[in-house]
Amino acid sequence: MAHRVNKNGMRFNPTQLRKLLGAGLLSLSLVLFATIQPTNAATAQRVQVTGEIIDTWCYVTEIMFSEGTAHHQCAVWCALGGIPVSILGKDGKVYMVLRVEGDDNSVANPTIVEIQSHEVTVDGDLYERDGVNYLIVNKVADDKGVINMTHEDYGIQPFGE
Amino acid sequence: MKIKSFALIAAVTAAGFLSAQSANAADEWGIEYEEKARVEAKVVDLLCEVTGDCVEQCGAGTRQLGLLLDDGTLVPAVKNFDPFAGTTDDLIQFCGKRIVADGLMIKDPLMPMFVVQFRRLAPDGEWGRANNFTKNWAKSNPDKPANQWFRHDAEVLRLVETQGVYGIPGLKAEE
Numbered sequence: 001m002a003h004r005v006n007k008n009g010m011r012f013n014p015t016q017l018r019k020l021l022g023a024g025l026l027s028l029s030l031v032l033f034a035t036i037q038p039t040n041a042a043t044a045q046r047v048q049v050t051g052e053i054i055d056t057w058c059y060v061t062e063i064m065f066s067e068g069t070a071h072h073q074c075a076v077w078c079a080l081g082g083i084p085v086s087i088l089g090k091d092g093k094v095y096m097v098l099r100v101e102g103d104d105n106s107v108a109n110p111t112i113v114e115i116q117s118h119e120v121t122v123d124g125d126l127y128e129r130d131g132v133n134y135l136i137v138n139k140v141a142d143d144k145g146v147i148n149m150t151h152e153d154y155g156i157q158p159f160g161e
Numbered sequence: 162m163k164i165k166s167f168a169l170i171a172a173v174t175a176a177g178f179l180s181a182q183s184a185n186a187a188d189e190w191g192i193e194y195e196e197k198a199r200v201e202a203k204v205v206d207l208l209c210e211v212t213g214d215c216v217e218q219c220g221a222g223t224r225q226l227g228l229l230l231d232d233g234t235l236v237p238a239v240k241n242f243d244p245f246a247g248t249t250d251d252l253i254q255f256c257g258k259r260i261v262a263d264g265l266m267i268k269d270p271l272m273p274m275f276v277v278q279f280r281r282l283a284p285d286g287e288w289g290r291a292n293n294f295t296k297n298w299a300k301s302n303p304d305k306p307a308n309q310w311f312r313h314d315a316e317v318l319r320l321v322e323t324q325g326v327y328g329i330p331g332l333k334a335e336e
């Protein structure tokens with residue numbers, strides 16, 4: 001199951017990088033990074049993201065199991081409570097959704113609540129700022145519905161009903 | 162995945178147990194990476210601040226809000242003091258203004274975010290508990306228990322009725 005622990009496996013901190021690359025190669029790699037990363041925080045990258053629509057708060061804080069069927073109801077509560085909704089990408093990253101197909105409503109947006117916990121593929125513009133991935137969804141290209149059957153292992157989160 | 166039940170209990174029941182406290186200082190919720198924090202910051206519309214697509218009054222409650230710190234760091238304000246609720250109702254009145262926000266700075270490497278527990282207009286406005294979501298819900302639902310809003314909200318009930326508790330129509334919870 002794709003849990004957030006995956007993200008740690010994908011990241012290298014500077015010390016690990018140095019060990020991996022050696023000091024000389026590190027400076028070269030930094031130059032390469034600098035050229036491919038947007039220098040202006042307000043520059044968008046065209047992206048396609050595939051993943052599950054999740055509640056940002058429960059997932060990031062790990063206060064409960066927060067993926068799939070087991071967490072669907074709670075994810076609906078949180079979305080209707082106005083907590084930001086995100087897409088948990090297959091890459092392990094969390095993409096906070098700020099607009100969907102031209103609709104700027106990101107607080108309990110009925111369209112998003114309706115597809116909570118679905119696995120979707122979206123085309124969008126990604127803005128990275130201060131460690132947060134903000135996503136403008138231009139098009140929901142695919143919607144597989146709720147397919148992450150976690151309730152058999154995790155019941156109904158967080159109260160069992 | 163580890164499940165941090167203390168944090169869950171704190172996050173879900175905090176409003177019920179602690180609202181009687183008068184001290185305007187944040188409670189710890191036991192969340193990994195959390196730090197109690199009191200910050201002075203400008204309340205901004207995230208979509209506007211991040212993409213330049215700006216509207217009147219930060220969207221008047223329809224857009225997610227964030228805190229723009231003096232060093233230019235933007236942190237999304239994702240959680241208030243109510244169970245399962247965000248901060249829009251607590252911050253929208255301060256759109257474009259500087260506030261003092263008291264709560265938890267969660268510097269999670271996956272995504273940093275802020276929990277607003279109290280806020281006031283900077284530098285010395287009156288403190289208010291960040292629980293406007295349930296206050297507003299109670300006004301619309303005067304005969305229902307606001308601390309259990311998520312069990313009684315009409316839209317929640319409609320969605321659970323039509324989609325099922327698991328989000329798959331026809332798939333029912335075992336008794």
Ligand SMILES: [Cu+2]
Binds near residue numbers: 078
């Ligand atoms: Cu949850």
